[in-house]
Amino acid sequence: MRLPPFYPVPFVLPLTDDIQFGYNTSDDIPASKVLKDGYGQCNTKSTLLMALLRAVGIPNRIHGFTIDKALQKGAITGIWYRLSPQNILHSWVEVYIENEWYFLEGVIIDKTYLNALQEQNPECKTTFCGYGIYTDKFENPEMEWNFSHTFIQEKGIHQDFGVFDNPDTFYSKHQQKMGILKNILFKKYIRHLMNNNVNTIRNKQY
Template sequence: MKNYLKETPILNYSKPSIQSLVKEKKWMELDTIERVKSIYNYVRDDIKFGYNVSDNITATQVLEDGYGQCNTKATLLMALLRATGIPNRIHGFTIDKALQKGAISGIWYKLSPKNILHSWVEIYVNETWYFLEGVILDKVYLTKLQEKNKDCKTTFCGYGAYTDNFENPPIEWNLNNTYIQDKGINQDFGLFDTPDEFYAKHQQKLGAFKRFIYRKIVRHRMNKNVKKIRNGR
């Protein structure tokens, strides 16, 4: 279990901002189940869905940004859980870019790679591994997305979601697996003890020029589109 609790350059949970948050939220005063639930809900809802500059930023950078996507929210979730003694690991995948349609559109969607790097956190509680993918979309954003597509009750693909239960996706954690993008998975890279190990082996399939354009232009447009949904427009 020591490997599932260790600190790394990406999981930099000894930094003051994370330690202060742990104290402020009084997570160490909660029992294991309630602690996981509270940390999970915090990363899901207080850290809004959005696109950071890259996947391999540190946990403190995700916290400072105040938003994240599957990979960066996974980093912060892992760091907060490890800071409070909850063992965890990361499971790497790729997902079909179709689930990003709407958040990204036009020429930028066409130029984006078909397979997008994806991950979820797995936690060890009560001698069981649980998968926490449902942390990606904050509830305000998801609720507005559901309202905008109220005729869809089952399979929905786009705007950061790919689920076969759009009306009531399994995003609440209570000793169960949670999901919101899992139906888009098309390649399994397996398990890694840390995101540092995962990103050392796998990165988004973008050349230097496309990576620059994503950081400087595309992600800002994507974040504007996400904000429009969250604001009900």
């Protein structure tokens, strides 16, 4: 019997919008910390989504990649952008529904933030790269799950690490290569600048 079209959307849509796009202290924080923060990026939102889906018995896995830092330009600016790694650790969740694996990358960006960027760039209908987004369907990106893949950053993928059963296994093999000093700067300073940039865009009225 075919599942109703909202399954498992009750978990995907609130995660997309109620957990806004933003930068946590690190990629490998637990799902409970992401929930407490109330915001997340590709890797941390993936951890939370996996926990929610597994809590209701929906099989899932994490798919790891790197993405080009160009898609972060605007969220991170100036010297901090120049000092950031060229390739950034990235992941999305894949869910197993009716004998098919579906990719749920579209949960990364909340709609309020996306709508603000669309209003700020009304001339752009296709390829958009920056501010945490890299898609060739900027006017109408594939973010709604309806027995289909969802994407918002996939055009920036550089290296494919394959699939993993859980985030712990993924992060035991792959970490963001920033070095001790850059890692401390990111946690204590840079990510707050990035979140301020994101929130300024999200809250701007046009």
